[in-house]
Amino acid sequence: MATLTIDRVRKRYHHQEVLKGIDLDLNDGEFLVLLGPSGCGKSTLLNLIAGLDEITDGEIRIDGRVVNGVHPKDRDIAMVFQSYALYPTMSVARNIGFGLEMRKVPKAEREAAVRKVAALLQIEHLLERKPAQLSGGQRQRVAMGRALVRDPKVFLFDEPLSNLDARLRIDMRTEIKKLHQRLGSTIVYVTHDQIEAMTLATRIAIMKEGVVQQFAPPQEIYERPANMYVAGFVGSPPMNFLPAVVAVEKDRLGLFVKCEAHGAWSDVFLPLPPQVPVQLGNGLAEHVGREVVLGLRPEHITRAGSDLASGQVVVEASVGVLEPTGADTLAYIGLGGQDTVARVKPADAPRTGETASFALDLGSASLFEPKSGARI
Amino acid sequence: MSSSLSALPRTHTPGARALRIGLYLMLALFALYYITPLLVLVATAFKTPDEIRTGSLLSLPLAPTLDAWRTAWNQACIGADCRGLAPYFWNSVAIAVPGVLLSTALGALNGFALTKFRFRGANVVFGLMLFGSFLPFQLVLLPMAQTLGFLGMAGTTQGLVLVHVVYGLAFTTLFFRNYYVSLPDELVKAAIIDGAGFVQIFTRIILPMSPPIIVVTVIWQFTQIWNDFLFGASFAAGGAQPITVALNNLVNTTTGVKQYNVDMAGALIAGLPTLIVYVLAGRYFIRGLTAGSVKG
Helix, strand or coil, X not given: CCCEEEEEEEEEECCEEEEXXXXXXXXXXXXXXXXXXXXXXXXHHHHHHHCCCCCCEEEEEECCEECCCCCHHHCCEEEECCCCCCCCCCCHHHHHHHHHHHCCCCHHHHHHXXXXXXXXXXXXXXXXXXXXXXXXXXXXXXXXXXXXXXXXXXXXXXXXCCCCCXXXXXXXXXXXXXHHHHHCCEEEEEECCHHHHHHHCCEEEEEECCEEEEEECHHHHHHCCXXXXXXXXXXXXXXXXXXXXXXXXXXXXXXXXXXXXXXXXXXXXXXXXXXXXXXXXXXHHHHCCCEEEEEECHHHEEECCCCXXXXXXXXXXXXXXXXXXXXXXXXXXXXXXXXXXXXXCHHHCCCCCCEEEEEEEHHHCEEECCCCCEEC | CHHHHHCCCCCCCHHHHHHHHHHHHHHHHHHHHHHHHHHHHHHHHCXXXXXHHHCCCCCCCCCCCCHHHHHHHHCCCECCECCCCHHHHHHHHHHHXXXXXXXXXXXXXXXXXXXXXXXXXXXXXXXXXXXXXXXXHHHHXXXXXXXXXXXXXXXXXXXXXXXXXXXXXXXXXXXXXXXXXXXXXXXXXXXXXXXXXHHHHHHHHHHHHCHHHHHHHHHHHHHHHHHCCHHHHHHECHHHCCHHHHHHHHHHHCCCCCCHHHHHHHHHHXXXXXXXXXXXXXXXXXXXXXXHHCCC
16 A cells, blocks of 8 residues: 655657656555546556656656666556466466565465465465466456455556456456455556446546546546546546537526527527536636537436426427437437437437427536637 | 368269369379378388399388398498498487577577567567578578688587577577567566566466477477488588488498398488477477467
């Protein structure tokens, strides 16, 4: 268990900068998820923490000790790889104990440690088998056992679940979370799966092209995305982006948004909640008359009920395609000059082609600068 | 996959049948063409000189005898030396065994370093080594002779071992490099984090995964070194010559009546070890391949 500090870390390959100054600070026992599409530099960063690759510039500190130039085996870290990287010619027991064997831990002590970890992961009955005789989930457990047995300061996970089938992935995800809660270890976890990131992390760092876009707890990432990239990356279906114009009407600050009702598009004024919430940004007034992007998650567009919550505004919009998913039905409605996804209860689902009234929860909306994509 | 293909229903039209019969006839003809020299070789080696003179080339021996084998092994005269092929056979063993072991071991080490511990310029080094496998034997004769002379190893068995190791390295490195490039890099990364060094990773993790390619390399190198004539004839002096050169001398320089049965027996003795290596190692080769294919 330890703190981990990543301080202005840069990585250049030849003339291409892959990491452009990463700053992350982890407390003891935190579960950091590095989230991003392939090629965003998240795996490179993990390799730098592990010491498998050399830092071009900046500093990495584990528990306050600078580890630049420290050999991976002396960093007191353990890593779980995407392919599990089990040694195919060794038994499960030797696979788990190999790190201790290399560190010249006496045999009896080693065997006791292996047995303890095997019990923790419920793989005691597999200890004599070879990796080829294991299922995917069992290999995953052995790979974690190999990391756990050394009781390192920091655990590094490199997309550990992406080779498992969907069902097993969910089970293992829960197990990793349980394990983290039980051991309280510091973990850095790389994935491109936003659900994994949301469910596991204490904090998520969303990366794009070698830059951290936002570093925050999962709920904050979801509710207050720092920019349109983050907003579009997290959430399924993704956040709707509606072109809008800030305006004042009858002394109320609001947005003009294009809306299709009864077969015709018109500009509709959506008044923002009276006490414009802080999250919609201070000084929105100076944007009056300018174009902005209104970010609305599908669950913030529902059918209008008899009583409206504060911040909700009712609009009439025509309904296109309906996609029932079981728990909810996704309705594509004409809003913002495009198809916008609304998440409605199956019982409230409108019919295709009709114009229905929808409640927009502007209190939960995000506003973005159209050019830079930054949150206002 | 081949079984599912052959399980497909066949067409039974007369034309198809004729084609099939023609196919097997053709195959049988080729088989016969290839097997005939070996048949003549084996049959003649068991005949007496009289029977060779009177009988036909293709007939089987009437009274098979091992006389010719005995003569070829330890009585036949090679030049003025009448101790048979035996000393030269052991020369070849003394060249081939260390030659195969050394070139295979070094090739494995090279392949490992070139793929899993990549260093600056690894590709250039590999390219140059690859180039070595395209060099014809004849091209390296003169520089090799100079090198051996410089090292004081001209005409010795050790010198010949060195020649074969150096020339074979291009091939063994290529084999191992191509095998190791398909092993996941993450294995090595995991071992580094586990605290293993270069040598430990190689001996404890990579080598135990290598039997299939080791067998392939051993078969290749043994065949190359055992069957080599040019290097043996060029660099080995008199008593240090390998069996291929001795066989040539036996067949070409015997004075008096040509002893075909002794020549044939000698040729078979010279060819036997490679055959044995194929039969023995081939089994392990196939076992290694199937063991590797049972991945989950």
